[in-house]
Amino acid sequence: MRTVSLKLPDEIDARLEARARHLGRSKSDITREALTRLLDEDTSQRGSSLDLIRDLVGSVNGPGDLSVNKKHMRKYGR
Numbered sequence: 001m002r003t004v005s006l007k008l009p010d011e012i013d014a015r016l017e018a019r020a021r022h023l024g025r026s027k028s029d030i031t032r033e034a035l036t037r038l039l040d041e042d043t044s045q046r047g048s049s050l051d052l053i054r055d056l057v058g059s060v061n062g063p064g065d066l067s068v069n070k071k072h073m074r075k076y077g078r
Helices: 012-025 029-039 049-056
Strands: none
Touching: 012 029
């Protein structure tokens, strides 16, 4: 097995340490498992942003040209 070193922010290291203690496992073991899950994840199945919110499209009433018509922004923030 190859050794890899990495730098972690203090907060992440503390969370990793706590998780390892809670599970009775080593920090290395938990890190290997997390990396394996991330690398095995099939990101192609996630789809596009539109795919993720498709069920919400059209669920709110409002102007259809909100993103391009500047008149909608006239009093924004006041």
